[in-house]
Amino acid sequence: xxxxxxxxxxxxxxxxxxxxxxxxxxxxxxxxxxxxxxxxxxxxxxxxxxxxxxxxxxxxxxxxxxxxxxxxxxxxxxxxxxxxxxxxxxxxxxxxxxxxxxxxxxxxxxxxxxxxxxxxxxxxxxxxxxxxxxxxxxxxxxxxxxxxxxxxxxxxxxxxxxxxxxxxxxxxxxxxxxxxxxxxxxxxxxxxxxxxxxxxxxxxxxxxxxxxxxxxxxxxxxxxxxxxxxxxxxxxxxxxxxxxxxxxxxxxxxxxxxxxxxxxxxxxxxxxxxxxxxxxxxxxxxxxxxxxxxxxxxxxxxxxxxxxxxxxxxxxxxxxxxxxxxxxxxxxxxxxxxxxxxxxxxxxxxxxxxxxxxxxxxxxxxxxxxxxxxxxxxxxxxxxxxxxxxxxxxxxxxxxxxxxxxxxxxxxxxxxxxxxxxxxxxxxx
Amino acid sequence: xxxxxxxxxxxxxxxxxxxxxxxxxxxxxxxxxxxxxxxxxxxxxxxxxxxxxxxxxxxxxxxxxxxxxxxxxxxxxxxxxxxxxxxxxxxxxxxxxxxxxxxxxxxxxxxxxxxxxxxxxxxxxxxxxxxxxxxxxxxxxxxxxxxxxxxxxxxxxxxxxxxxxxxxxxxxxxxxxxxxxxxxxxxxxxxxxxxxxxxxxxxxxxxxxxxxxxxxxxxxxxxxxxxxxxxxxxxxxxxxxxxxxxxxxxxxxxxxxxxxxxxxxxxxxxxxxxxxxxxxxxxxxxxxxxxxxxxxxxxxxxxxxxxxxxxxxxxxxxxxxxxxxxxxxxxxxxxxxxxxxxxxxxxxxxxxxxxxxxxxxxxxxxxxxxxxxxxxxxxxxxxxxxxxxxxxxxxxxxxxxxxxxxxxxxxxxxxxxxxxxxxxxxxxxxxxxxxxxxxxxxxxxxxx
Numbered sequence: 001x002x003x004x005x006x007x008x009x010x011x012x013x014x015x016x017x018x019x020x021x022x023x024x025x026x027x028x029x030x031x032x033x034x035x036x037x038x039x040x041x042x043x044x045x046x047x048x049x050x051x052x053x054x055x056x057x058x059x060x061x062x063x064x065x066x067x068x069x070x071x072x073x074x075x076x077x078x079x080x081x082x083x084x085x086x087x088x089x090x091x092x093x094x095x096x097x098x099x100x101x102x103x104x105x106x107x108x109x110x111x112x113x114x115x116x117x118x119x120x121x122x123x124x125x126x127x128x129x130x131x132x133x134x135x136x137x138x139x140x141x142x143x144x145x146x147x148x149x150x151x152x153x154x155x156x157x158x159x160x161x162x163x164x165x166x167x168x169x170x171x172x173x174x175x176x177x178x179x180x181x182x183x184x185x186x187x188x189x190x191x192x193x194x195x196x197x198x199x200x201x202x203x204x205x206x207x208x209x210x211x212x213x214x215x216x217x218x219x220x221x222x223x224x225x226x227x228x229x230x231x232x233x234x235x236x237x238x239x240x241x242x243x244x245x246x247x248x249x250x251x252x253x254x255x256x257x258x259x260x261x262x263x264x265x266x267x268x269x270x271x272x273x274x275x276x277x278x279x280x281x282x283x284x285x286x287x288x289x290x291x292x293x294x295x296x297x298x299x300x301x302x303x304x305x306x307x308x309x310x311x312x313x314x315x316x317x318x319x320x321x322x323x324x325x326x327x328x329x330x331x332x333x334x335x336x337x338x339x340x341x342x343x344x345x346x347x348x349x350x351x352x353x354x355x356x357x358x359x360x361x362x363x364x365x366x367x368x369x370x371x372x373x374x375x376x377x378x379x380x381x382x383x384x385x386x387x388x389x390x391x392x393x394x395x396x397x398x399x400x401x402x403x404x405x406x407x408x409x410x411x412x413x414x415x416x417x418x419x420x421x422x423x424x425x426x427x428x429x
Numbered sequence: 430x431x432x433x434x435x436x437x438x439x440x441x442x443x444x445x446x447x448x449x450x451x452x453x454x455x456x457x458x459x460x461x462x463x464x465x466x467x468x469x470x471x472x473x474x475x476x477x478x479x480x481x482x483x484x485x486x487x488x489x490x491x492x493x494x495x496x497x498x499x500x501x502x503x504x505x506x507x508x509x510x511x512x513x514x515x516x517x518x519x520x521x522x523x524x525x526x527x528x529x530x531x532x533x534x535x536x537x538x539x540x541x542x543x544x545x546x547x548x549x550x551x552x553x554x555x556x557x558x559x560x561x562x563x564x565x566x567x568x569x570x571x572x573x574x575x576x577x578x579x580x581x582x583x584x585x586x587x588x589x590x591x592x593x594x595x596x597x598x599x600x601x602x603x604x605x606x607x608x609x610x611x612x613x614x615x616x617x618x619x620x621x622x623x624x625x626x627x628x629x630x631x632x633x634x635x636x637x638x639x640x641x642x643x644x645x646x647x648x649x650x651x652x653x654x655x656x657x658x659x660x661x662x663x664x665x666x667x668x669x670x671x672x673x674x675x676x677x678x679x680x681x682x683x684x685x686x687x688x689x690x691x692x693x694x695x696x697x698x699x700x701x702x703x704x705x706x707x708x709x710x711x712x713x714x715x716x717x718x719x720x721x722x723x724x725x726x727x728x729x730x731x732x733x734x735x736x737x738x739x740x741x742x743x744x745x746x747x748x749x750x751x752x753x754x755x756x757x758x759x760x761x762x763x764x765x766x767x768x769x770x771x772x773x774x775x776x777x778x779x780x781x782x783x784x785x786x787x788x789x790x791x792x793x794x795x796x797x798x799x800x801x802x803x804x805x806x807x808x809x810x811x812x813x814x815x816x817x818x819x820x821x822x823x824x825x826x827x828x829x830x831x832x833x834x835x836x837x838x839x840x841x842x843x844x845x846x847x848x849x850x851x852x853x854x855x856x857x858x859x860x861x862x863x864x865x866x867x868x869x870x871x872x873x874x875x876x877x
Contacts, residue, residue: 002690006520012496013508029475033498046476049552082518105691141691141811148691150811191839191875192660222467223575224612226619302477340806342818346612346620347655349835351805351818373807373816373837425807425816425837427873429662
């Protein structure tokens with residue numbers, strides 16, 4: 001919905017088959033955008049060419065596996081009545097405009113995807129999954145005099161429209177407007193190293209960038225990550241326990257089965273500051289001598305799978321509430337909402353962008369700050385986590401992770417934490 | 430190619446028969462090969478054929494778009510019915526009208542975008558090139574301890590666009606690239622990575638694999654010992670690869686849809702001096718062999734060169750029919766690929782070459798920063814506020830000295846543009862969005 005009008009109702013159908021052949025650490029891959037048997041056979045031939053010398057093998061008997069059910073979606077959002085979806089957008093739009101007459105523009109979108117996958121592999125696995133995803137995004141523009149600022153909010157998950165029974169569309173409209181209005185008063189942020197308090201929920205993106213990618217096993221197998229050879233070593237403060245959990249009901253990053261046909265379980269990556277596990281696909285699991293993988297994901301049949309995150313979060317600690325933690329900072333930043341981040345997995349430097357942040361002065365939140373980048377180095381930043389709150393929250397964000405040209409939906413979560421020093425990319429020296 | 434044109438044409442006729450007042454149909458088919466090697470052994474060989482159709486229909490004043498990869502005749506009929514149904518859900522939008530048929534391209538200009546040699550590169554050849562490149566990287570210096578690998582990819586695509594206004598056009602293009610990422614071990618478990626790549630529409634224009642490998646190795650080694658520097662306001666020189674990002678952000682703020690949505694800090698600034706007089710930024714779809722070139726836009730208009738910023742003055746935005754109407758400006762033939770949700774896009778979008786040699790940009794800088802790589806998405810198009818992670822070198826006494834990392838650079842992009850002090854002459858068109866190296870008078874560098 002653009003500025004109050006349903007402008008274009010888009011949609012599309014996408015289907016095909018991808019074939020992967022693995023020989024040692026080498027992968028042959030081919031795909032066809034069709035379900036025709038001859039095209040699939042051709043893709044298989046192409047993919048098999050990478051296997052050295054192999055001839056045909058005996059036919060494989062596949063056995064259907066049952067996958068658990070971790071999604072919502074009683075009413076598939078894709079099949080929902082168009083009018084119902086339009087009504088949700090109107091609700092969001094109205095709520096944003098009602099927030100203030102300074103809101104001059106609102107755009108909202110609702111996307112529902114229904115994906116069905118079937119994975120068959122030569123070790124006998126044969127498993128199917130129906131994967132719903134709904135996401136709503138609202139952005140608002142506020143103006144006061146000559147100053148214009150924007151704010152946005154979004155959410156959803158592996159559910160159907162019942163998501164809106166818990167989180168009404170109007171909430172996102174109000175949130176988008178709120179952030180835009182706060183930003184009208186935002187002042188330039190300071191520059192340099194200082195303590196940062198990260199709000200519960202969205203701040204999980206810190207984990208995704210600072211730690212998550214570096215713990216994907218393919219980088220460690222190739223020895224290109226700065227977490228290479230560090231299993232068993234201390235990589236974070238003892239307060240820090242980081243989990244990658246594909247089983248969170250209805251969450252955006254959850255999967256019933258991964259894209260290699262394995263039913264994944266919870267991965268405990270860092271426990272009490274010590275590195276315990278990487279996230280594995282089959283190739284890495286074999287390399288590292290592990291029995292199970294479970295982290296092999298792919299964007300679609302067009303791509304081979306590789307180790308990816310699902311829902312990555314830090315367990316709650318014992319250091320109290322958000323207020324308790326903010327009170328300990330004499331000068332620093334309170335970072336509440338984020339737009340995205342990136343990591344250089346070889347040296348461990350990561351960044352994430354703040355879209356709603358505040359100055360902390362003498363233990364209190366004072367002025368809102370213009371959006372800045374925060375930069376740190378993974379292990380160093382995680383060692384400087386000095387307080388971990390008791391207030392864990394999952395982010396309702398619409399996070400999408402990109403790696404090697406493939407995007408997958410992911411979730412993040414965090415309690416409120418304090419990092420003693422991160423570099424804040426403000427403009428005030 | 431003819432088959433695609435026929436398919437597109439037939440689709441237009443069918444959609445009209447089913448009730449569309451106006452429609453655009455884009456059909457494309459492509460082939461790709463991608464290989465990668467690591468430690469000189471093949472790691473991935475991936476091949477595919479793809480095809481698809483995307484459609485935009487207008488019924489009355491209601492618009493819908495959709496796409497499909499299922500080109501089976503029965504499936505397509507169902508697809509047409511569905512997209513017309515979707516149009517009925519939209520609200521009428523009086524501005525959603527097709528281009529005047531008089532403005533459609535009559536003649537398709539030839540831009541030399543297709544190399545018949547591309548599709549003939551087979552997996553074995555591609556693997557050899559990648560291996561040669563990776564080997565050269567590892568042999569360059571014994572401090573190169575690993576590699577994320579080398580990859581070679583080639584792709585070709587043909588497409589057709591048919592519109593109910595009477596346009597029918599076809600296009601064909603190829604592209605291939607070779608990339609290497611070398612890794613050097615540094616202290617404290619950190620690794621330093623260096624990436625270099627070559628890419629072109631014609632095979633003969635690729636740089637030799639060994640040269641690519643050596644440059645990737647050099648780039649990894651130059652970051653050994655990188656550290657943070659003190660927070661300060663400093664002059665900043667962007668090498669052309671980093672400067673390209675800035676030009677890309679400018680692009681995102683001159684596209685029609687961003688402007689009319691109020692999501693551009695350049696909205697309302699037509700005719701204003703936004704940069705010094707030696708800065709000219711151009712969108713040119715007619716550069717032969719360039720990655721972004723195209724003869725017609727997604728609505729069938731003949732494309733043309735648009736000077737977006739001329740001698741520092743913001744002269745035009747890039748507009749498709751819809752955004753042109755929203756902004757009450759003439760369209761600039763910048764519509765994106767046929768049959769998609771209408772929006773404007775760039776072709777070859779670049780800052781024009783200056784006259785200075787890149788090294789001369791450092792002259793006279795007592796203390797500054799030379800940026801070669803940036804990280805993160807810290808840009809707000811509504812305000813122009815820019816803040817990203819950066820890596821590069823300290824400039825001292827007019828020369829690069831120590832490698833620097835884990836810092837951020839920040840400043841409003843509008844101020845950056847106004848504060849460009851010099852533009853070098855090293856523009857290269859490996860990418861559709863391109864730039865020469867650039868010097869900016871001042872930015873806030875946040876470190877320790």
